[in-house]
Each structure stands twice: as C-alpha cells, then as structure tokens.
Amino acid sequence: MTTTQPAHAERAHALLGASSAPRWINCPPSARLTEHHEESRSEYAEEGTAAHELSELYLRQRITLCDSEARADLNASIKAFQLGNRFYGPEMENAVQEYVAVVEERFLEAKARSADAIVQLEERLDYSEWVPEGFGTGDVVIIADGVLEIIDLKYGKGVPVSAVGNYQMKLYGLGAWSAFNWLYDIREIRMTIVQPRLDSVSTDVIGIDELLAWADTVVKPAAEEAWAGKGTYKAGEHCRWCKAKGNCRARADANMEALAYEFKEPALLDLEEIGSILFVAEQLSAWAKDVAEFAHDQAVKGQKIPQWKLVEGRSNRKITNKEVAVARFESAEIEPEKYLKTELCGIGDLEKKIGKKEVAELLEFYEGQTLVAKDDCLNNFTKGQEVEVCEVMGDQIVLDGVARLDRKTVRANFEGVGLIQKPPGKPVLVPETDKRPELNSVEGDFAGEEFDV
Numbered sequence: 001m002t003t004t005q006p007a008h009a010e011r012a013h014a015l016l017g018a019s020s021a022p023r024w025i026n027c028p029p030s031a032r033l034t035e036h037h038e039e040s041r042s043e044y045a046e047e048g049t050a051a052h053e054l055s056e057l058y059l060r061q062r063i064t065l066c067d068s069e070a071r072a073d074l075n076a077s078i079k080a081f082q083l084g085n086r087f088y089g090p091e092m093e094n095a096v097q098e099y100v101a102v103v104e105e106r107f108l109e110a111k112a113r114s115a116d117a118i119v120q121l122e123e124r125l126d127y128s129e130w131v132p133e134g135f136g137t138g139d140v141v142i143i144a145d146g147v148l149e150i151i152d153l154k155y156g157k158g159v160p161v162s163a164v165g166n167y168q169m170k171l172y173g174l175g176a177w178s179a180f181n182w183l184y185d186i187r188e189i190r191m192t193i194v195q196p197r198l199d200s201v202s203t204d205v206i207g208i209d210e211l212l213a214w215a216d217t218v219v220k221p222a223a224e225e226a227w228a229g230k231g232t233y234k235a236g237e238h239c240r241w242c243k244a245k246g247n248c249r250a251r252a253d254a255n256m257e258a259l260a261y262e263f264k265e266p267a268l269l270d271l272e273e274i275g276s277i278l279f280v281a282e283q284l285s286a287w288a289k290d291v292a293e294f295a296h297d298q299a300v301k302g303q304k305i306p307q308w309k310l311v312e313g314r315s316n317r318k319i320t321n322k323e324v325a326v327a328r329f330e331s332a333e334i335e336p337e338k339y340l341k342t343e344l345c346g347i348g349d350l351e352k353k354i355g356k357k358e359v360a361e362l363l364e365f366y367e368g369q370t371l372v373a374k375d376d377c378l379n380n381f382t383k384g385q386e387v388e389v390c391e392v393m394g395d396q397i398v399l400d401g402v403a404r405l406d407r408k409t410v411r412a413n414f415e416g417v418g419l420i421q422k423p424p425g426k427p428v429l430v431p432e433t434d435k436r437p438e439l440n441s442v443e444g445d446f447a448g449e450e451f452d453v
C-alpha cells in the first residue's frame, strides 16, 4: 500500500514525547513515574488513527507528485479503506475532506510565496537537541523560505485543542526547524490545528528567536530533570493526561490542601468565596472520578481495596430473541404501536450516518416552508413578503412558483426556519476565561424562557 499506514497505528512514542509535553514540562518526574504504566488504546484513539490513515491517503493523492501507477495504487487504497474500515462513514469522509482542504490551501499559499516550497507527510520530527531522545511525528510539514508550517489533525471532538501556545506544536516546530533550517531561510513557524468535527481551525505563529529561547529556558531544563527522574511533582490541568492521575500522591496532596478551605466568620460564605470554591469543586470532582476509576480497575484485577468490595451492579432485563418476541405479540393480535417504535435519530447520529453537509442541506429548505424576504430583492419580492417554497431540487429552490433560485441566493435574500433549530442554551456558570460572551443576567437575556429545575 502506498502509505505509511502502519506508522499511524504503531507510531513510536518517546519517553518525552511532544503530545505529553504539557505534563513532563510542568511535572518532570511524571515521565519516569509512568513510563511502565500500561498503554491502553481507546475506541476514540482507534477512530482517530483511522481518520489519519484516510487523510494521508487523500493528501498523497492530491498534493504529492506521483506517477499513474502510484496514483492507481492510492485510489485502490482509498476504496479499500472506505469499504473495509469499521470507523468509516460520511462523518469521517467529510471531516477528512475539510482537513485536506485546509492543507491544500496552505500548501498553495506556501507555493505562491516560495516556488520551492515542499510538503512532507508523516514526518519524523527530531527535537533531541533539547530533549533526550525527543521526537514526534508531524502529520503535515510545509517547508518554504520565510515560514515553516506544521499542520495537525485532531479528529476527536470531546476536548477542544487550540494551536495557540500549544507545547506539542512548538516541539514539532523545533524538530522541523532543526531538520530544514540549513536548506531554507526559516524565520517563523506557523502552527495549525484542524479539528473538523468541532469546526475549528486555529493557528499560532512564533518567531524562531522566541521558539529557541523557549526551548533553551523552559524545555531543556525540564527535559533534563524528566529524563533523570528528578524535579518536583506539580499537579495541575496536565494531570488529566497522566497515567498516574488516579493514585498520584502529589495530586492527592494538592487536592487535600484545596479541601482544607478555611471557613471564617460570618456563618455564610460571601460570593467571592463561593467563586473560589467552585474552582476547587471542579478540580476535586475530576480527581474523585479518576481515583474511583483507578480503584475499580484495581478491584477488577483482583486487588482488595480496604473497606470496599466489588459487587454485581444493577442491570436491565432484555429480550433475547426480538424476532420471536415480535411474532408472539403478532399472534396475540396486539396493536404494533404498543410494542414497536420507530423514531428519527438525533442530529449527531444523522450526521454520523448521512454526513454533516448532507443533513444540513436536506433539512435547510423543504416544500411548504415559509420564507420572508429580508429586503426588496430580485425584482420580484418586497421586504417582509412571505413566500412559500414549492419545490426543492438539489441546489435549486422554487419559490411561489415564480422564481427558481440557487440556495446561495435564497440564503442571501430570505430568512426562515429550516428543520434544524438551535434553541438558546440554558445559562451555565463557567470561569471568566471561557470564550463565550457573558450574558447580562437571567432576567434580562432569558425573560420569558422556561427552564427545568
């Protein structure tokens, strides 16, 4: 197969890998503490690996030079992937296409800036000048005079990942600069993370001087300590990705310290104190979950957790043979609506099975829908005029039997509610660093709304 497919699933991991840099830079001894912990691969990780494989095939097909034989080989590999990969579906196809489009666009930009720009896929990036045995694998590296760009696909949608100040991307940047600075005059590194399932493309740019200063003053000293298993344990956000997060003493100490909140007079806490306690509560609940998972894991492996025991959890009854059960109800002449149900899937499920773009298009306009002209437009309609959608034929929308317009024109000139609506979310309290705009108040912004309590 004309790909580095095995490289995705079997990417080697350095002790001081780029993806774990936030952990070992902030808590250097964590590297040796966890080096022999079992590596467990989740379904999400497997799915991400599959998306990387497909995107590499498309990128090789679209932006690398290859002869007709290699092209035929790539086409066959894509087909085989689409037919045979258990994670493949419209959602993956669309997400990968979005990512590939960003890479193509950035590569064309680089070519426009510098004719000798090149692109490397699945490039091993060695940053061992600063970190013992440090290397990682960059999804895409575009090398050109002036700017070197690293692009990374994050297929997950559980945790948003930004390129801004991202340690992993900065280490990749160091590795790429090390490999290519003797060939190209690289003055800055552009780092981009594409997270298509969250509709997110984030980019950060760092000058070479600043990157090298960070490597010398932050990375190198932390890496030396981490390699030697020395330094100070420090709990924080980075613990989330640590294999010792469930039984780490330093994390427990930090959390127990947070628990020892000093309650003073008067009897009731003021709002400032409540604000601080919310941060502590968040941290404690994440920790409690990790400790519970660790304990459960140990118990399942046969370890005894003092004062706790493993018991059978609650379970639901289930019908072992649905076909026979249906036949039994039929023969008893019970009305089908009493034992069968067919329901439309949720939007997330529809997008997964049919594709995000396809679902959005199918449900945007429908026959019988009422649209309202935003302004006097198209010589036929006046501002505020209501028109009915008579027919939807792919990109063409027929309005009131008088106009046949493409979707873009309809969107630009009319408004109306399609079959997907996003109601306002319930107010939630989040730290002020959250990117969403602040609501004025529940009374002001949610007047008239009803919420479950």
Ligand code: SF4
Pocket: 023, 027, 029, 030, 033, 233, 234, 235, 236, 238, 239, 242, 243, 244, 245, 248, 249, 250, 251
């Ligand atoms: S859980 Fe946190 S404090 Fe403990 S070793 Fe891991 S990163 Fe360090």
